[in-house]
Amino acid sequence: MARTLNIYKKIIELRGRYYQALPGKESLLKMISEAEIPEQVYNSNAIENNTLSLEETEKILLQ
Numbered sequence: 001m002a003r004t005l006n007i008y009k010k011i012i013e014l015r016g017r018y019y020q021a022l023p024g025k026e027s028l029l030k031m032i033s034e035a036e037i038p039e040q041v042y043n044s045n046a047i048e049n050n051t052l053s054l055e056e057t058e059k060i061l062l063q
Contacts, residue, residue, distance in 0.1 A: 037061065042057040042058075
């Protein structure tokens with residue numbers, strides 16, 4: 001239980017740091033988010049036994 005509480009506290013701390021860094025950097029955060037989408041889709045597909053590579057996934061998403 002103590003470990004879970006420590007993890008929760010760390011998440012809250014990191015969330016606070018994220019929100020402090022946010023003002024004025026919306027475009028950077030948008031760019032990072034957009035860069036992560038292909039990898040998230042690729043990982044989701046891999047879980048479902050899809051054989052597309054990351055590059056193929058990116059090409060499909062950009063069409």
